[in-house]
Each structure stands twice: as structure tokens, then as C-alpha cells.
Amino acid sequence: MSDESRGGAAGAIHEDDFQYRGNRLGLPEEGSGSVPGVIRRLVGLALDWCLALMISWGLYRLGAVGAGAASQEEVVPVLSNTALVVFAVMSILLLTLFGTTVGRRLVGVGITATGERSWPWFVSMTVRTVLLCLVIPAVIYDRDTRGLHDRAAGTVATRY
DSSP, X not given: OOTTTTXXXXXXXXXXXXSSTTGGXXXXXSSTTSOOOHHHHHHXXXXXXXXXXXXXXXXXXXXXXXXXXOSHHHHHHHXXXXXXXHHHHHHHHHHHHHSSOHHHHHTTEEEEEOSSOOSOHHHHHHHXXXXXXXXXXXXXXXXXXXXXXXXXXXXXXXXX
């Protein structure tokens, strides 16, 4: 393949527009509005999941879910499935209303629209949350550390 067919002159190196996470989206490199690291976002996710588990346990103790479960083998799936539903509902509602969840807010992370989608915010947050609950789309991400769930919803995680 010749240099011309690759789009460059002889000896020229193709310049990549990647400089730091978020520069291609017009976000700052550091501080408020920048893309947070993976660890910060995982801690926020873990905090949200723990909150969903606590709410699920409370619902079980009140008899609102799993009333017919007699053994631990029956209780564990009920609690985990309830936690997933609580997590999804909590995420959709809080992200729609405030652009963040309890766990994300504690670690200083919010969700911001990139302008890639003209969907209503509620639809974007629903798509994002459903794909996040499927896990695989969230763990496949690009150089800006935007998971497939963020790319599909037209969103990006940003720092407060």
C-alpha cells in the first residue's frame, strides 16, 4: 500500500486526535467536567449496588418480596433479582432527575449528555441503565473510557 493511499505523504506519521480522556468530546483534562478514572466510577457503582442490596434486604424483611421463600437457596436469587430491579429503577430515576446517583455523587461523578443523541433525557438514561445492567456493554470501552452503554445513550461520565 502506498503512502498516498494511506492518506499521508512519504515519511509522515498519522496524527491521532487522542490526547487525554475526553478531549475528543471537548471536555477538560482535569477538574470539574473532566472524565473520571475507572476506579472512581467503579467505587460509585459499588456504592449504588450496596444501596440497592440494602433496600432489597429491607423489602424482604418487610415481607414485600420473597414471602414464599423458605430456604436460603430460595432467598438469595430473590434478593439478587430484587436488587437488580431496585438498582435499575433507582438509577433511571436519579439520573433522570439529578444526573447522578447516590453512590456516584459520593465519589463526585455525574452523567452528562454529549449531544450525540436527540432523545429525551429519560430515554437516554433508560437505555444507559438497561445496558449497564447487562454488564458486558459497560466493560467494553473506548480510549475516552466511555462504555458501550454510554456511547449508545449519547452520554459520558464527568467529574463534579
